[in-house]
Amino acid sequence: MRYQAFTNDSLTMMYEAVRGALAADDAVEREGGEPKFKVRDTPDWKKHAADLEAEMLKRGMNFSVIEWHEGQEKLPFDWSGRDRVRRQ
Template structure:
């Protein structure tokens, strides 16, 4: 399920680069972050290894950087 969140985000990012409307709206919908956080907590509890989703791409950059 966690990989599905990553896949949906990748699909949205690809559409955005093509200047198309995003399909899943992962970065725009807080429920996606909550769902991913719940999955992360469960995987940590189970001692599973996983790559944490980098949500930083939706952050703006500071002027002059």
């Protein structure tokens, strides 16, 4: 997508739509349901948000960064063995 072609307001609207879809999915999952948008399960959502962020930063726009870990009860990976990883 050519983000350069969009106005600042359009970029903001698209970014807030990502935030809204993520929040909606999280709310449904908290209630035990199946997320409608599958934002966390679809890598293109995160790429879309990152591309929007990059364009907004180029333009010097102010925005609140989406915190992708919010709403998750646990990390998607196990940190318990992190001290046992050997560094080369």
